[in-house]
Every structure is written in structure tokens, then in C-alpha cells.
Amino acid sequence: MTNFQMSTPSLGNFLKVVLNWFDFLAIVPFYVELIVGRESASGLAAFRILRLFRITRLFKLIRHSSRMMLMMEVVSSCLSELGMLFLTWVMGTLIFGTIMFYIEESAESDFKSILHACWWAAVTMTTVGYGDLYPKTPLGQSVGSIILFLSMIYIALPMTLIVSKFSSTLQAHQEQVSEKRRKFKKIPNKDHHAGFF
16 A cells, blocks of 8 residues: 655645646646556547646746746736726627628628627727628728727727836836845945955
């Protein structure tokens, strides 16, 4: 009989950390292959999804980079602004997609439903522009150009809040770093003599 012990001071605290669960899910496929066999384990769809959790182990590297920690701090402090950005993007997608669907409805276009038009609006608002859907009528093209212009303003306004939050967080971080450098700077000893005697 084998003796299995976990090496953690507090199992409850260990289980509360999300990255520990990602680590567990990352190693589960190895043990499933070991127990079941590689051929029979590779056919399981859930097993293939669990393999993706191996990538999440990269999130642990964030702790070792001060720049990545700064980005995480900015993202966590900007959650309300990011929520507002997402909400305005969803509202704009629904409004502009619905407008474009009803403009292009009469023509023979690729906008088969409001959801197709919302896809076009989402791609247009983020200025990606795949080109798979586009308005074909002159009115649709004119309105599409106006929507593109309005969406840049629509998306840019919340972005200014995020950028200002980033600059203030970066400035505070740089002040902390310079304060630590001043604190640990060596002060020369005045009683130190150049010679031995």
C-alpha cells in the first residue's frame, strides 16, 4: 500500500486558489492516458478539452513579471470601465446591425437575419472588417460609412478612461519603484578611512 501525502499547510487555502485548480486540470489528461491508455483516451471529447488547460499554466508566469503585474493591476482597476466598453459595444452592435438589416432587407444581400447584420456591425465597429458581409445598396453603403465613423467615436470614448487609468497606475508604480530605490540606496559612511592606519 502506498502512502500518499499532500504537501500543503492548509488544504482549504490551497483549494481556494484558482491557479491550483488549473494546475490540477492540466495534469489530469496525463493520468487519464496512463490509466485508460492513449488510444482509448484520445477519443474522448472531454479529454481533448482538458488538454487545453495545460496552456493556463502560463498564467503563473505573470507573477514573475512586474510589467505583467502592472497590466493585471490596471485591468482589475478598470473593470467598471471595461464593462461600460463592452456594454456600449453590445448596444452599438444591436442598434447598427438592426438598422443595416432593415436597409439591406429589400436587396439581394447576405444579411439573411438581424444576427447576420449584427455580425457585420460587430466586425465594422471594431474596425476589423473581414469583408465576408458588406452592404450592397448605395443607401446601405452610405449608412455603413456613417456607422463606421460613429462606432470609432462610440468605442473611443470609454477607451480614454482606460488609458487615463493606465497612465495613473503606471505613474504610481514608477513612484513606488523610485521610492524603493531611494530607500535601499547605500549611504556612504563618514567615519570610513581610506588607509589602514
